[in-house]
Amino acid sequence: MKQESVMIEMNENLQGHVFSARVPVGAVELESGEVLSDVVVYVEWVGDLLRHREQAILLCHALTGDAHAFDTAEKPGWWGPLIGAGRALDTESHVVLCMNVLGGCSGTTGPLSICETTGQSYAGQFPEITIRDMVRVQHLALRSLGVTRLYAVLGGSMGGMQALEWACSFPSFVKHVIVLAALPVFSAIGIGYNAVMRQAIERDPAFQQGDYARYGVFPKDGLTVARMLGMITYRTAQLFEERCGRSISEQGTFEIERYLVYHGEKLVRRFDANSYLRLLSAMDGHHLGRNRGTLADAFGRITARVTMVGIENDLLYPPDSIKQAVCAAREAGVDAVYQEISSPYGHDAFLLEFDQLDAIFRDALAHAVPKNSIAR
Numbered sequence: 001m002k003q004e005s006v007m008i009e010m011n012e013n014l015q016g017h018v019f020s021a022r023v024p025v026g027a028v029e030l031e032s033g034e035v036l037s038d039v040v041v042y043v044e045w046v047g048d049l050l051r052h053r054e055q056a057i058l059l060c061h062a063l064t065g066d067a068h069a070f071d072t073a074e075k076p077g078w079w080g081p082l083i084g085a086g087r088a089l090d091t092e093s094h095v096v097l098c099m100n101v102l103g104g105c106s107g108t109t110g111p112l113s114i115c116e117t118t119g120q121s122y123a124g125q126f127p128e129i130t131i132r133d134m135v136r137v138q139h140l141a142l143r144s145l146g147v148t149r150l151y152a153v154l155g156g157s158m159g160g161m162q163a164l165e166w167a168c169s170f171p172s173f174v175k176h177v178i179v180l181a182a183l184p185v186f187s188a189i190g191i192g193y194n195a196v197m198r199q200a201i202e203r204d205p206a207f208q209q210g211d212y213a214r215y216g217v218f219p220k221d222g223l224t225v226a227r228m229l230g231m232i233t234y235r236t237a238q239l240f241e242e243r244c245g246r247s248i249s250e251q252g253t254f255e256i257e258r259y260l261v262y263h264g265e266k267l268v269r270r271f272d273a274n275s276y277l278r279l280l281s282a283m284d285g286h287h288l289g290r291n292r293g294t295l296a297d298a299f300g301r302i303t304a305r306v307t308m309v310g311i312e313n314d315l316l317y318p319p320d321s322i323k324q325a326v327c328a329a330r331e332a333g334v335d336a337v338y339q340e341i342s343s344p345y346g347h348d349a350f351l352l353e354f355d356q357l358d359a360i361f362r363d364a365l366a367h368a369v370p371k372n373s374i375a376r
């Protein structure tokens with residue numbers, strides 16, 4: 001492993017400062033057995049890292065999210081209103097951190113990174129990764145930053161999968177887990193939607209088996225269509241009816257089509273297609289029980305208090321499925337509770353319903369650590 005120091009940068013934000021760093025964590029053996037050399041993790045945080053290293057809060061982002069959860073003068077963060085002094089994620093008593101996931105395209109090692117052996121970007125050669133790999137890399141980065149305990153791990157959707165994996169992979173490291181719009185095992189319908197998104201990208205002639213950059217092209221049509229489908233699943237029929245109905249846009253298309261194309265093309269400007277594919281595969285493979293015996297055995301490892309949050313009309317993670325997961329976790333001895341967000345948005349409510357999120361976070365994090373929460 002090359003020895004690199006951690007360079008910390010500082011940005012102004014309304015609540016204090018947002019710090020950022022690229023943290024080298026060395027070579028990482030993935031669940032698949034492949035080894036990624038010189039992995040680097042991009043991290044942002046707010047709060048006093050030294051003082052609160054035993055009281056840290058980790059936020060895990062969703063599929064196309066990134067480490068920028070905190071508001072700065074340049075850019076709002078995806079959970080900005082929830083983080084700050086006296087807010088639900090209180091930076092007076094905690095340091096709040098967020099990292100770009102392994103395999104993503106916003107600073108942490110992923111398909112755009114340079115492969116040491118070829119001297120070129122990994123592109124389509126980047127290995128398949130798992131949610132568990134993402135979490136292990138986050139753990140290494142936290143240890144490098146001196147964090148010794150997480151007061152809480154929170155995340156929605158793919159971030160929720162990571163939060164659950166944290167509880168299982170590092171039980172003695174985590175006190176509270178808040179999982180929004182996610183399940184212990186990714187569903188068939190979720191895998192199905194991901195399959196359509198994957199095919200849209202891979203069938204784009206510009207995809208070139210993932211080597212599009214070498215040919216100076218990009219599978220923008222494929223990624224646009226993938227995002228259009230994704231956006232349908234992140235909202236509700238009722239919302240589209242109210243917002244678009246059967247209105248016709250200036251371009252002569254239905255307004256709903258214009259809206260979806262807008263979001264598809266917007267993603268193309270900020271996301272890499274190979275990253276998108278690796279993250280879809282990681283979600284597809286998400287199964288808390290993999291190589292841990294039964295799902296109940298996996299739950300049995302958890303010592304954190306787990307709050308699982310369902311969202312009304314979430315097409316991807318129906319509240320009933322999340323309630324069932326909570327029951328199964330309780331039967332396995334987990335101190336698990338269920339909360340629900342009521343929203344016209346559907347799945348994306350975990351990025352939008354700040355008042356309800358605020359109340360849920362305050363309630364969940366106010367609870368003392370359960371007595372059986374001893375290190376194992």
Ligand SMILES: CC(=O)SCCNC(=O)CCNC(=O)[C@H](O)C(C)(C)COP(=O)(O)OP(=O)(O)OC[C@H]1O[C@@H](n2cnc3c(N)ncnc32)[C@H](O)[C@@H]1OP(=O)(O)O
Pocket residue numbers: 060061062063064065066078156159234255256258259260262263266348351352
């Ligand atoms: C956990 C994570 O890390 S995820 C990271 C954050 N999430 C994302 O970035 C995902 C992409 N974005 C989104 O899903 C949404 O924009 C959210 C959840 C962030 C916000 O949702 P909403 O406030 O409901 O936004 P909405 O769906 O109306 O989209 C707003 C955009 O669509 C545009 N828009 C709205 N209606 C139309 C229409 N009929 N035709 C074309 N464009 C439209 C708006 O101009 C706006 O554009 P902008 O984002 O460039 O400013």
Ligand SMILES: N[C@@H](CCO)C(=O)O
Pocket residue numbers: 062063064065156157158234348
């Ligand atoms: N809209 C969010 C949620 C996906 O689950 C994203 O793009 O990351």
